[in-house]
Amino acid sequence: MSKKDIDEVSGIETTGHEWDGIKELNNPLPRWWVWTFYATIVWAIGYMIFYPAVPLINSATPGLLGYSSRGEVRAELDAAELAKGDYVAAIREKDLAEIMADDTLRQFTTAAGAAAFKVNCIQCHGSGAQGSPGYPNLNDDEWLWGGDIDAIHQTIAHGIRFAGDADTRLSEMPAYGEILQPEEIRQVAAYVVSLTGTPSNAALAEAGATVFADNCAACHGDDAAGNRDLGAPNLADAIWLYGSSEADIAQQIRAPKHGAMPAWSTRLGDATVKELAVYVHSLGGGE
Amino acid sequence: MTLLTGSDRTPEIERLDAEAVNSAKVRQPLYAPRKKIFPKRASGSFRRFKWLIMLVTLGIYYVTPWLRWDRGPYAPDQAVLIDIANRRFYFFFIEIWPQEFIYVAGLLVMAGVGLFLITSTVGRAWCGYTCPQTVWVDLFLVVERAIEGERNTRIKLDAAPYSLDKIVKRVAKHAIWIVIAVATGGAWIFYFADAPTLLVDVVTGHAAPIAYITVAVLTATTYVFGGLMREQVCTYMCPWPRIQAAMLDEHSLTVTYNDWRGEPRSRHAKKAAAAGNIVGDCVDCNACVAVCPMGIDIRDGQQLECITCALCIDACDSVMDKVGKERGLISYATLSDYNANMGIATAAGAKPIDPRLVRGENGRLSDGIAHFHLRKIFRPRTFVYFGAWALIGVVLLTALLSRDRLQVNVLHDRNPQFVTLSDGSIRNGYTVKLLNMIAEPRTIVVSIDGLPGAVMSATGIDQPEGRSMAIPVEPDRLRTIKVFVTQPLDQIDGTSQSFRFVVEDKSSFETDTYTANFYAPEKR
Numbered sequence: 001m002s003k004k005d006i007d008e009v010s011g012i013e014t015t016g017h018e019w020d021g022i023k024e025l026n027n028p029l030p031r032w033w034v035w036t037f038y039a040t041i042v043w044a045i046g047y048m049i050f051y052p053a054v055p056l057i058n059s060a061t062p063g064l065l066g067y068s069s070r071g072e073v074r075a076e077l078d079a080a081e082l083a084k085g086d087y088v089a090a091i092r093e094k095d096l097a098e099i100m101a102d103d104t105l106r107q108f109t110t111a112a113g114a115a116a117f118k119v120n121c122i123q124c125h126g127s128g129a130q131g132s133p134g135y136p137n138l139n140d141d142e143w144l145w146g147g148d149i150d151a152i153h154q155t156i157a158h159g160i161r162f163a164g165d166a167d168t169r170l171s172e173m174p175a176y177g178e179i180l181q182p183e184e185i186r187q188v189a190a191y192v193v194s195l196t197g198t199p200s201n202a203a204l205a206e207a208g209a210t211v212f213a214d215n216c217a218a219c220h221g222d223d224a225a226g227n228r229d230l231g232a233p234n235l236a237d238a239i240w241l242y243g244s245s246e247a248d249i250a251q252q253i254r255a256p257k258h259g260a261m262p263a264w265s266t267r268l269g270d271a272t273v274k275e276l277a278v279y280v281h282s283l284g285g286g287e
Numbered sequence: 288m289t290l291l292t293g294s295d296r297t298p299e300i301e302r303l304d305a306e307a308v309n310s311a312k313v314r315q316p317l318y319a320p321r322k323k324i325f326p327k328r329a330s331g332s333f334r335r336f337k338w339l340i341m342l343v344t345l346g347i348y349y350v351t352p353w354l355r356w357d358r359g360p361y362a363p364d365q366a367v368l369i370d371i372a373n374r375r376f377y378f379f380f381i382e383i384w385p386q387e388f389i390y391v392a393g394l395l396v397m398a399g400v401g402l403f404l405i406t407s408t409v410g411r412a413w414c415g416y417t418c419p420q421t422v423w424v425d426l427f428l429v430v431e432r433a434i435e436g437e438r439n440t441r442i443k444l445d446a447a448p449y450s451l452d453k454i455v456k457r458v459a460k461h462a463i464w465i466v467i468a469v470a471t472g473g474a475w476i477f478y479f480a481d482a483p484t485l486l487v488d489v490v491t492g493h494a495a496p497i498a499y500i501t502v503a504v505l506t507a508t509t510y511v512f513g514g515l516m517r518e519q520v521c522t523y524m525c526p527w528p529r530i531q532a533a534m535l536d537e538h539s540l541t542v543t544y545n546d547w548r549g550e551p552r553s554r555h556a557k558k559a560a561a562a563g564n565i566v567g568d569c570v571d572c573n574a575c576v577a578v579c580p581m582g583i584d585i586r587d588g589q590q591l592e593c594i595t596c597a598l599c600i601d602a603c604d605s606v607m608d609k610v611g612k613e614r615g616l617i618s619y620a621t622l623s624d625y626n627a628n629m630g631i632a633t634a635a636g637a638k639p640i641d642p643r644l645v646r647g648e649n650g651r652l653s654d655g656i657a658h659f660h661l662r663k664i665f666r667p668r669t670f671v672y673f674g675a676w677a678l679i680g681v682v683l684l685t686a687l688l689s690r691d692r693l694q695v696n697v698l699h700d701r702n703p704q705f706v707t708l709s710d711g712s713i714r715n716g717y718t719v720k721l722l723n724m725i726a727e728p729r730t731i732v733v734s735i736d737g738l739p740g741a742v743m744s745a746t747g748i749d750q751p752e753g754r755s756m757a758i759p760v761e762p763d764r765l766r767t768i769k770v771f772v773t774q775p776l777d778q779i780d781g782t783s784q785s786f787r788f789v790v791e792d793k794s795s796f797e798t799d800t801y802t803a804n805f806y807a808p809e810k811r
Contacts, residue, residue: 031320103747128702139706139714196711237709238776282746284706284716284771 084108092271096149099278106278113279116272120264129283133242134259139283142239145169146228147287153277159263160231168263171231176215177254184211189250195224195236200246300570300609302554303327305577307584309522309592321519323445324582326428327438327574331601340416341425349470352477356380361762362726369479375763381687382763384724393683397676404672406534408664409619410541414527414594420520421594423471423513424580427464434460438577464514465506472505518581522592529591537622538663542595544575544586544617545625547632548652550640552586556610567642568612575599575617585617613652624657631655693731693797694722695790704806711776713807719745719770721790723760729792730759733770737786738805740778745770772805779807 005014007025014023028034047053051063062068087108091099099105118127124135131137136144145155158167176185190199191208199205213222219232226234233241241259242252265273280286308322309315315322328334354366356379363370368377376383376391383390405412414421435441435456447453476498477485488494489502512520521528535541552569553559560566569586576584578599581592585599603617631653632640647653700716708714723729734755735741742752746769750756760766784805791798 106747126702128700130703130706137703137706139703139716140708142709234709238707238711239709282769284714284746285708 084112087112088271091274096153096274096277099274100149100281109275109278110282112272113275113277113282116268116276117279120268121276124261129280134257136241136259137239138280139285140239141285141287142234142237143228143285143287144226144231144233144241147281147285149277149281149286151228152280152286153273155261156276156280157263157265157273160261161258162260162263165263165266169231171219172258173219173232173256175255180211180215180253184208185250185253186246188212188216189246189253192224192235192249193244193246196238197244300572300606301574302571303573303577305573307576307579307582307587309518309582310584311587311590311592312584322582324518324580325438325441325445326580326598327577327602328432329578329598329601331604333597333601337416337425337596337598341422344417344419344422345426349474352474352482358382359726361728363481365481367478368481371479382724382726384722387690390683390687393679397679397683400672400676400679403534404669404676406531407536407539407668407672410535410539411528411531411593411595414521414531415542415596418594420512420525421596423467423509424517426467427513427517428580430463430467431460434463461514464510468506468509468513469502471509472502475505476501518592521581521594528594532591536668537626538666538668540619540621540659541589542585542593542597542600542617543620543625544588545615545620545628546586547625547629547640548642548645549586549616550642565641565643567640568607568610568616570606570610572606574602574606578602619659621659621663624659627657691797691799692724693729693790693792693795693799694724695733695788695799695801696720696722697788697801697803699803699806705808707808708773712773713776713779713805714771714773715805717770717772717788717803719768719788721758721760721766721768723762723764723766726763728759728762729794730757732757732791732793733768734789734791735772735786736789736800738772738774738784739780741772741774741786741805743770743772774805774807779810782807782809 005016005023006012007014007023010025013026015026017024029037048061049063050065051067052060053063054061087105090102090105091109091112094102094105099109117125117129121129125131125138126135129138136142141147143151145151145160154167155169158165158169160169161172162168180188187204187208188211189208190201190205191212193199194202194205194208212220212224216224219230220226220235221232224235226232240248242248242257264276268276305327307313308324351367352365355364356366356377357364358377362382363377365377366379368375370377374385381390402413431441435444444453444456473489476489476494480498485494485498489498516524546567546569548567549569550567551565552571553564553566554571556566556570575586576599578601579585580596580598581594583590583592585593597619600617600619604614607614607616628645629640630636632642632644634641634644645653645656697720698718700718704715706714706716719733721731721733723731732755733743735743742754743756744750744752745756745758748756748758748768752773758766758768784807785802786805788801788803789798790800
């Protein structure tokens, strides 16, 4: 600038800009501010060189440090995997009894099983493993195929009525609608209700006892307590998979529904199935 | 500097060519670069008091983490330890868990109210004596004086072009400052880990990165704030000077220039007096300006910048001693006393200041002069502050002495809320958290109170079903157990029953309870 234009009132230099007689004072920014600003410019240049910065067509310039947020996630996942590696290896190597005996390992396995359960099991058994009609509640103490840790593991690993697995749990109740007379079905339904509750008609239930002994006791037992080898449910307790009313029971006698569960060992691998077994066992009904 | 001798016959008073760079009268524009301040060393009782306080505060800061306190084999033996990794805070005999942080919050509130109390009685004593900024700036100035010399030498050195001598002095000064800064940051980290172990780790390079980062950050802030920014931190960065104005009233002690006896100031008092002019006590020697670390002239009156370090009192008192006047031309005084004395000196505002009016026949200050009296401390405002402060203290102390060291928390399972078992009984699940808050292992007996017929079991606890269970809990730890409570069908009374989990330490008889609910389906 050739000549400094000084504002008369304040005695401060102006920028030379004027709008209708109003001039702008040239008050400089504080030095610390200016230097911070310069420092950010220097930083930005360094950042562009070392980190991905300039957008290209498909990606951005990679930067000298080779940083990427995906790579960071990968590294964190690897670290997490590494951190639990010992436990997972121990679960894979040890058998279920050993896992249950080791307090720390059992806790880790239970937590891992809870996570796997939320991904694979809650679709049928519910998020609290509370089940729903046709899908067993896993919290209670009634087990169709056995409730000790090995039986639970066997069921999860090989499934129930799952065609793709030779060791799957397999049984089928005949459709008694084709075998018994409708009257006999009403009688036996009344009898089954009478085992734990009050039937609609006592005479009917009494007559049903004979029908039960002739047709049902072979699998469900003389005392109707069921048979876990056959997956035959206990009919003398408070837990009903397909409903507890006489009509529900009669329907199940006439044309029984059979639950099916896939074999999980081929899908999830040995360690995860063990984790699931330990978790399900921990829900309160484990034997 | 001019030494006045001869005709004036005043004793040798050093007239200092000192400019109050932050003077209230000549405000620096905000865009102008900072003008440097070269405080002269003061000597006197306040300066001695400040040395003592520096010694005590720095001593507390550096020594505290090294004090040991035996808490038995299960807890650290450091007297003051903020154990962030394990979320525990140890202070001598007190151990605080994170959920007890209310005590720390209460202490901070007490510190705040205490500061109000102090401020309303003796003004900005915190700023002037104990604030870390003040203490460290003082410390840094000691180094500066030792290397670069007293005020005038420093001013000359600062104005001189760079020479070998200047470079050596500057490097030495900043090097020592940085050493002090490192020591400051270094001491801080010992509050957060076992000090002797950490010292070895830090020196051998094995400490956690956060330790080095903390030292680096605190080194930088100490060096920049204490060495380079100094008074700017108080004036521009600190909110406290602004807030403090609300705590001060006309009975608060502040460092005051008593212009009712000082004005009109004169450099040639006797000449002026001989010429028949009115002459005040101030000889305009600028000693008060030269010693001021904030770069102000106290004679301009109360200013935001003044941290009441009282060094100008020391400087002025020594001058008053030399000229044979009473001390206290600059003194701690309250606004009400000042106003009363000003009223005397100006004949109730009718005249300009005439310091002769405050002097008696004998030339001494008259007896009618108002002086600070201790009873002025006791006034409604200070009672309210003290009352609030003491009340919080008593409440905190009572709560601390009666707090539970054995606690239980219970979370009811929400999914499923209840489970029907094969015999028809109903089971509810609970997550029970047992807090053993002492540094000794304990066996905690958990039992059910209420809920007739109910029994409980816990996963991972190999004990038979029953109404109570004995659970071992590690020292100073929380143990979470999953408890199943089962009630027979025929004893269920409604869909929601209230009962209590009772925990008890059989050896110390400490107990705690938690009221929980037991849910059941509607009966059909």
